[in-house]
Amino acid sequence: MRPVISSPSSPLDFRGVRRAYDTVAEDYATHLPDTRAEAPLDLAMIDTFAEAVTSDGHALVLDAGCGSGRMSRYLTERGCLVRGIDLSPGMVAMARRDHPDLVFTVGSLADLPYPDDRFAGVLLWYSTIHTPPAGQARVFAEAARVLRPSGHLLVGFQAGEGTRDVSGAYRRFGHEVHLERHLYTADQVAAEIEAAGLREECRLVRRARGRERDDQAFLLARAH
Template identity: 45%
Template sequence: MTEPSFLTTTRTAYDTVAADYEALLRDDLAGNTMDRVVLAAFAELAEGEVADIGCGPGRITAHLAALGLAVFGVDLSPEMVAVARDRHPDLRFEVGSMTGLELPDGGLGGVVAWYSVIHIPPDLQPAVFAEFHRVLAPGGRLLLAFQTGDERRDHTEGYGHRITLTGYRLPPERVTAQLVEAGFEPHATLVRAPEPPNEKTPQAYLLARKPG
């Protein structure tokens, strides 16, 4: 089967920027109180093994591990996975796509998708949420983070490189409705103001639970 073009371009873009992306964002959590608060809440709620889907260079994976979770990372970009393994050799990282996770049904206690569903076209996001639901055990927790809005943004430059990358700003209400359709119970939604100078739009965190 031919791979969808958005997966190919997303992988290529993140392969290109992997090292510079990691260097720029390495210490970003230290300056973002709300990110740390939400991740801490998720760490208290989740039980069992957790997958950080779209983990990039592994900074969120490592933070969750430091909070006491048994966590591993999955990313579409082999270069991002290589950087993550180099930066965090004590943690597990795998190459994979959220559109078809090579994980068993009901095996996880938690899934985190931290600014990673933003590259999935909106019409395909319900299938991704259904995949998250599939791999979670009953009672498992899901945490999403994304920029709010309702528009497509095409990027030709990023982290000092020429790239081709599409991202989507998402309305929390629509994402919540899609999660409900996938079988999740919404738990909490938080929208915060952007943090200058890097953020231009409000940011959303969405917690949900697989019933059971």
């Protein structure tokens, strides 16, 4: 099998990331069908987000970087009306297969195909990790653009500094892909959120557990 290269030629060139996830989509959906990978603290942050979004009666949520749809299902079960979007057509195909009652679209987080002020909430659950530093501002600006006034944003990511090669996680399933993820500190992500015009409400940073290599961080923010 030919290697799938995910090193972008420019900050917003995600063609390699798309090819990588198209390649691994079926195995990803099979081995990560639900929230079994999340710690109770992780899910507590999502529960807080869902409660905030549904409390004012406007429960339309964008699962931005939805992958195979597992978090879309989790949010739906908590009263949210979810729309999922992902860069990878292969992942969206898995989401549509496994969650046929939900709506999923192929698209880029750097150029969301939605009007301004569309959603009461935007979830970026480990979906900014393949975006290099130069592209972070664009992704958060788009998330802020589609949020309604007083809408909520929740971001989940591995916390730290530098870049990690995560190709090995898929090599054990027979996929020769090359995929990197970027680490950011909670302060760095908070600064990007603030620059996009949102206000941080709370954050949680927990230590790595099990086979995790890095701390995990979650930031909840609100539009003005």
